[in-house]
Amino acid sequence: MPKPAHDHPHPRTLILVDIQNDFLPEGALAVPGGNEIIQVANRLQNRFDLLVATQDWHPANHSSFARNPPHRKPGDIVQLGKVEQTLWPAHCVQGTLGAAFPPRLIQNRLDRIVKKGTSTEVDSYSAFFDNARLKATGLLEYLKEKRVVEVYICGLATDYCVKHTALDALSLGFKTWVVEDACRGVNLQPYDAPHALQAMNKAGIKIVSSRHLPF
Numbered sequence: 001m002p003k004p005a006h007d008h009p010h011p012r013t014l015i016l017v018d019i020q021n022d023f024l025p026e027g028a029l030a031v032p033g034g035n036e037i038i039q040v041a042n043r044l045q046n047r048f049d050l051l052v053a054t055q056d057w058h059p060a061n062h063s064s065f066a067r068n069p070p071h072r073k074p075g076d077i078v079q080l081g082k083v084e085q086t087l088w089p090a091h092c093v094q095g096t097l098g099a100a101f102p103p104r105l106i107q108n109r110l111d112r113i114v115k116k117g118t119s120t121e122v123d124s125y126s127a128f129f130d131n132a133r134l135k136a137t138g139l140l141e142y143l144k145e146k147r148v149v150e151v152y153i154c155g156l157a158t159d160y161c162v163k164h165t166a167l168d169a170l171s172l173g174f175k176t177w178v179v180e181d182a183c184r185g186v187n188l189q190p191y192d193a194p195h196a197l198q199a200m201n202k203a204g205i206k207i208v209s210s211r212h213l214p215f
């Protein structure tokens with residue numbers, strides 16, 4: 001049995017990134033094979049003391065949605081302030097079924113849910129900061145308060161929110177692991193997900209399979 005977090009000086013921490021209905025194959029912004037990670041993510045939960053889940057949580061007029069002004073196509077890139085923004089189909093609108101966690105995802109042990117992308121004018125791929133790094137989500141303070149030194153990250157999608165969450169975690173000083181078989185990529189370009197894993201690895205993030213965790 002995993003030890004309860006309060007017994008452990010540095011709780012083993014898993015961050016489940018954006019495992020939400022809209023990112024599953026039937027969803028508004030389908031990630032191919034996204035449903036395949038749920039079982040792996042559920043199994044992983046038992047190995048960790050502290051569980052954090054993130055939710056992409058957009059207002060309906062969010063500036064990352066292609067349908068909103070300036071009315072472009074999904075996949076187009078626009079400039080939002082100083083940040084380049086890829087446009088997406090509308091997804092994960094606050095309070096909708098698409099933004100909810102899939103019922104198959106075990107949720108009763110989640111210690112913290114981090115909502116991101118809540119400001120109309122800026123997107124948030126990372127669980128720590130928006131893409132312009134103007135606002136923090138509070139996740140860093142939470143992890144510090146829990147004395148977390150090392151994080152394991154999985155979820156959707158490898159080439160966007162998993163990647164940005166992992167790179168931020170690393171830059172904030174956490175020893176950072178990505179559990180690759182509990183991730184799937186969008187792959188707007190054919191090799192985006194493997195390239196993202198390579199970039200993370202090169203930066204100093206450890207890529208691991210759920211079957212080969214070092215504990």
Ligand SMILES: [Zn+2]
Pocket residue numbers: 056058064091092117
């Ligand atoms: Zn989003």
